[in-house]
Amino acid sequence: MHYLLIAATILGMHSFHYRDGRLYCEEVDLAKAAEAFGTPLYIYSAGTILDHYQRLDQALAGLDHLICYAVKANSNRAILHLLAEAGAGFDIVSGGELYRVIRAGGDASKCTFAGVGKSREEIEYALEQQVYSFNIESEAELDYINQIAVAKNLRAAIALRVNPDVVAPTHKYIATGQSENKFGVPLDRVATVYERAAKMPNIIIRGIQMHIGSQITEAAPFVAAIETITPLVGKLKSRYPLEFFSIGGGLGIAYESSIASGRADWWAANRSHPLTISDYANAIVPQLEKMGLRILLEPGRLLVGNAGVLLTRVRYIKETGQKKFAIVDAGMNDLIRPALYGSYHEIVPVKESHASTSKIDIVGPVCESGDFFAQERDMPPLQAGDLLAIMSAGAYGFAMASTYNSRPLPAEALVRGDKVALVRERQVLEDLTRGEVDPKWQQRRP
Numbered sequence: 001m002h003y004l005l006i007a008a009t010i011l012g013m014h015s016f017h018y019r020d021g022r023l024y025c026e027e028v029d030l031a032k033a034a035e036a037f038g039t040p041l042y043i044y045s046a047g048t049i050l051d052h053y054q055r056l057d058q059a060l061a062g063l064d065h066l067i068c069y070a071v072k073a074n075s076n077r078a079i080l081h082l083l084a085e086a087g088a089g090f091d092i093v094s095g096g097e098l099y100r101v102i103r104a105g106g107d108a109s110k111c112t113f114a115g116v117g118k119s120r121e122e123i124e125y126a127l128e129q130q131v132y133s134f135n136i137e138s139e140a141e142l143d144y145i146n147q148i149a150v151a152k153n154l155r156a157a158i159a160l161r162v163n164p165d166v167v168a169p170t171h172k173y174i175a176t177g178q179s180e181n182k183f184g185v186p187l188d189r190v191a192t193v194y195e196r197a198a199k200m201p202n203i204i205i206r207g208i209q210m211h212i213g214s215q216i217t218e219a220a221p222f223v224a225a226i227e228t229i230t231p232l233v234g235k236l237k238s239r240y241p242l243e244f245f246s247i248g249g250g251l252g253i254a255y256e257s258s259i260a261s262g263r264a265d266w267w268a269a270n271r272s273h274p275l276t277i278s279d280y281a282n283a284i285v286p287q288l289e290k291m292g293l294r295i296l297l298e299p300g301r302l303l304v305g306n307a308g309v310l311l312t313r314v315r316y317i318k319e320t321g322q323k324k325f326a327i328v329d330a331g332m333n334d335l336i337r338p339a340l341y342g343s344y345h346e347i348v349p350v351k352e353s354h355a356s357t358s359k360i361d362i363v364g365p366v367c368e369s370g371d372f373f374a375q376e377r378d379m380p381p382l383q384a385g386d387l388l389a390i391m392s393a394g395a396y397g398f399a400m401a402s403t404y405n406s407r408p409l410p411a412e413a414l415v416r417g418d419k420v421a422l423v424r425e426r427q428v429l430e431d432l433t434r435g436e437v438d439p440k441w442q443q444r445r446p
């Protein structure tokens with residue numbers, strides 16, 4: 001058994017494990033699921049998602065809190081439904097996500113609406129649905145939302161997203177809490193913007209928010225950000241009826257294993273060992289308690305990242321002079337994280353192997369050299385037809401998939417105990433051209 005899988009099972013991080021030499025998700029044999037639904041196939045463990053949600057919920061039991069799942073990490077309706085049933089709220093970044101939440105049975109009054117570029121249509125829709133809070137990212141946006149609320153004779157509840165200007169040690173594309181990032185209102189402007197908001201007839205001041213980045217594996221940046229913001233929160237609380245403080249999301253997860261890093265002591269000594277939920281809670285809860293506000297959290301990756309894998313089948317083995325490639329049926333269009341962020345994903349054979357390993361590149365069929373899942377990876381011998389599981393693909397996997405190279409979107413399935421169900425059909429060729437129309441030229445004369 002791979003160390004990752006052992007360690008993950010002990011830590012309760014996910015429910016993927018070998019049994020009698022076959023990879024299972026909970027009680028479901030993944031080779032059988034791949035046969036039933038085809039590949040590439042995303043498979044999610046409902047048990048893992050709920051387990052993560054409940055651990056976080058329990059770790060915060062001493063606080064008045066609401067976990068608002070960040071929909072953008074994985075927006076499949078079945079997953080939203082699962083979390084809505086468990087009592088979650090949702091952090092949304094578009095009108096489309098609000099629509100999905102409502103379709104999944106989620107409650108708009110538990111939704112926070114983030115994002116730097118909300119459109120008129122999105123604002124109108126969220127006002128009609130009475131979202132819990134618009135998280136405002138600029139003064140221009142505040143003016144615009146007030147204007148629309150006045151026109152519709154509705155009131156918009158808001159929180160300012162504060163940019164605390166702290167360094168989050170993560171990939172630069174997903175660091176959001178420094179002054180050079182496009183997100184949030186600079187600390188020194190916050191008080192003035194609240195003052196303006198308080199005078200706007202159709203604005204209700206409801207909270208204050210921050211989100212410093214994603215895949216953060218230490219508590220220190222969260223603690224630093226809270227420390228930075230706490231005096232300001234105290235001041236604002238004395239002036240306005242603040243109801244909540246949102247600490248955002250960003251908790252990192254484990255993507256690596258000892259096999260890949262070549263260090264047997266990885267779990268004992270790894271400095272990038274992801275923060276456990278209890279470490280995170282222990283670090284922040286004492287400070288948050290002192291705020292005396294309702295606390296919102298917006299985890300995305302933490303809840304779903306380790307709960308999903310992408311199953312893919314080897315199509316061809318190709319050897320050139322210097323290199324060996326396994327060309328698989330999933331591509332960067334299905335899972336873009338390695339190409340976009342240089343991300344590492346553990347890859348394991350669905351049929352367990354104890355054979356000695358050698359280096360191989362695992363690549364997709366897309367016509368881009370960036371279309372790889374692993375380079376120079378130590379893997380047991382692979383053959384055409386073998387099934388592989390790309391681990392920790394539950395967050396920012398399908399959600400970022402595209403049809404690039406005119407490849408139909410993959411299917412998604414959800415496992416619950418010994419049951420598995422399709423939760424998104426694989427696209428068919430007709431889906432690819434849906435919405436495309438023959439040009440009906442119109443002549444416009446000056």
Ligand SMILES: *Cc1c(COP(=O)(O)O)cnc(C)c1O
Nearest residue numbers: 070114214249250298299300301
């Ligand atoms: C993306 C995002 C999140 C979730 O980030 P994770 O790293 O997936 O937890 C939370 N809040 C906001 C405002 C976001 O943009």
